[in-house]
């Protein structure tokens with residue numbers, strides 16, 4: 338694993354003593370060391386964190402002991418918390434103080450899951466891409482983790498776009514696709530949308546990141562259903578080819594969780610997926626997201 342401090346190189350004056358940025362893979366991701374997120378974060382430290390997020394797209398803080406309040410306070414440095422699109426009547430019972438907090442867990446009490454998205458593998462997706470203003474960033478904090486599996490894989494959608502052949506770029510630039518999610522589904526095969534019932538929204542297949550101004554692919558296997566204005570068979574074939582292109586190992590960082598990890602990822606230029614894990618082991622993570630804008 339590389340251990341070069343990119344913060345020291347790019348922010349010699351702003352990097353406070355002991356705060357370092359360590360890339361996690363050639364594709365994306367960086368660990369930030371030397372920050373205790375339970376304590377107030379000064380402007381210089383926050384600037385290192387924000388710059389690292391912009392550069393590496395996914396950032397990791399290890400060995401954190403975070404209350405719900407700590408997590409929310411840190412997330413709010415990046416923007417307003419975003420409410421959950423899922424109706425309250427369809428949510429699992431959760432003991433959380435903030436309605437924006439979601440527990441991701443397979444733990445069941447009295448036969449009912451205490452959280453959402455409980456079991457098994459989950460295909461690549463971007464959080465809430467099926468609503469008008471999808472989540473900008475997701476903060477996920479690990480409380481209980483299985484001994485094997487339940488990893489999260491992250492994918493760099495700038496790199497995936499840049500590597501496309503020119504003729505495919507020409508085909509999809511300016512095109513729109515419908516994104517839809519049947520709550521609880523974890524694979525394309527299991528996502529059987531009823532467009533009268535399930536949330537869906539049409540977004541550009543290639544979006545421009547509002548901060549970096551770079552183009553990123555904005556389609557994914559789990560939730561991107563069809564391409565607007567294209568015949569069904571052609572749309573399905575093109576999407577399949579795009580998904581296969583996107584999901585190449587060279588664009589991916591595979592994160593193995595440890596208890597106390599807090600990850601922040603940018604839904605505007607990354608995808609994420611979960612690997613399978615045993616239903617005999619407990620998995621509990623705490624999630625909140627910050628409000629995003631309408632993609633363009």
Ligand SMILES: [Fe+2]
Nearest residue numbers: 462463464609
């Ligand atoms: Fe997700």
